[in-house]
Amino acid sequence: MGTIFKIALRNLVQHKVKTLIVGALITLGILLTFVGNSLFESAAKGVKRGYSENFTGDVMIMGQSEKAFSLFGSQDFSAGPGGEPIPVIQHYPELVEFIKSYPGVMGFSAQVSGFGILNFDEAGMGFNLLFGVDPETYFKTFHSIKIVEGRMLANGEPGIMMSRKRIEDIKKQNKVSLKVGQEISLEGFSKSGLKIRTVPLVGIYEYIVPTQALEIVSFIDVQTLRALNAMTVGTAKETPIDDATKKLLDSADDFFSDGPVAAAGAAKDKVDLNAILGDKTKRAELATVDSGSWHNLMIRLNDGVSPSQTISELNKVFSEKNWPLKAVGWKEAAGTSAALTDVAQIIFNIVVIILAIVAVIIIINTLVISVMERTAEIGTMRALGAQKPFVRQLFVWETMLLAGFFGLVGIVIGSLSVVALNLIGLPLDNEFLQVLFGSKNLKPELSLVQVVLSIGFTLFIGVVSWIYPVSIALKVSPLKAIASE
């Protein structure tokens, strides 16, 4: 072992230029991977914090549906403005009672999502994402904003609060200067048509944790949003059908049958249509905005409580109770907006894999050349009595020393770079990058996971790189010792 190590090490030192070229490539690859992954890991943490602490909670409960929904509504963008109607939470009062006593819950709040076109003085200001909330419980659960102008929306008060960024964007794009106290008109679209409501702008806020992707969200009193969304009592609950009504609906086919007189006569005998259609009380009741309907219930958990375990347990309970609800994690709750970081990381990882393949090919190529140049030396060793495992070990040591040393250099430089970036911060001026990394000033953190992953990556490069050159070295015959002469 000692002699093999000695020969391997000295060979690397002897062929300095070749060693340095391959080594620099390994260092660069590991450095890029290390720093890149640290940035993404920090970004993922930042995005998670930005979402779970500000909007989604650790666990979100929503109504079951075959369609995909997130906190922002339908994920099916082909459904047009407003998208598919978001399912409301059934059994809400029982659910609240259940969650109140559920272990590990730090706090919770419900929310309604929707869209509205903003108008002021007949000037359109485009689509706006709206969160209808109960301000008292919502901002107790999510300490996400600070009021910079005006005041916080009070419980039960009609009104809207908008982010300073949104106000500035409207000013820039629509030449409209919105001021606190001004009345803003909102147009909402739903299956039941267009709804218009007017509410005052009560406050302008900033996010405490910068959450670039959510700057277009405005908070509105929940009852106004329910009206814009046409969330009526009728849509919120399944209306039980009594036997008489069922009979009427069943007999409706008779209107299109061959015996109209007899059928009509029979139907008239069976039900009193006037009695049903003449009474508008039920219709009026069903058309009333449902003050108890919510789209999502966001739960924040105490530190140390596992969100995935909680989700699993809650879904089991919902299934047992036959409640058409589902609990999801922050990522599913956030929908496609949070998936951007994942997509970027996947793209980055693909780049890293390509880089690794290129690095491995270059290392293999260099080692193969090295084997070819040293056939006489290998042949001599074989002639002197070196068995094949000796030759294999020699090249494995050379590759592993090369990859190990320069990989370690990459990890050390990477760690120092991450620490330096953490101290000085990496300002992100580009909005796309801000969304991607969930911050305006990225401060990656040194993580043990990244160090371990990078060591694993280095070993992987080392192991993959020696297989082919070693197979060539093992084919070198002792005759090569003579042939070189």
Next chain:
Amino acid sequence: MSIVELKNAKKHYALGKTTVEAVKGVSFEIEQGDFISIAGPSGSGKSTILNLIGLIDTATNGDVLINGQNVATLKDREITLLRHETIGFIFQSFNLIPVLTTRENIEFPLLLGKNNKLTKERKEYVDFLIEEVGLADRIRNRPNELSGGQRQRVAIARALVTKPVIVLADEPTANLDSQTGDDILKLMKKINKDLKTTFIFSTHDAKIVELADHIIRLKDGLITENYRAVSKTLPGS
């Protein structure tokens, strides 16, 4: 008993679409302690015969017996082991390992066998060989810091370190000047006499042929002469 025996050994090489018959069927025996010269012009097959005896090549036909053992049936691992335990090599181009020092090059074969520990006894033997080849003041030098003669001395010591019964030397003086070549020959003759090691040379060098006590002459892959001569010494030995 013969230490080496070739029975109608043939070696053919494929060279493109033609077959080259390097050795066309040779038979001879070598006794332990021989100082034998396999002589002949270039292309006569002397290096090929040396490769067959050194177990670094295999005969196309016929038998090669080392210490009475027919090597045709042996596997690569067994051949390597037999080669390590029985044969030492001295190459024309020295073939030292460039990154090892003089001492490390000499010790190298000791680290390859089943017993690869550098015991005190082995170290003392390495010291003895270093003294014998006159390189005591060059033990920490690498091959590129040595002259041709010094490198060949290292190669001789390396060939002897495992105490082989046979040492094969392929034109050992070809890359050396006349004086150094004479010195190397004297050294090998001395070791042959002192340690009873069998030396087998392939050579054009008339001095080696004169010095040998057994001469095999080849031409076109066949033996033309095979005789024992009266052992001589170089002037000044």
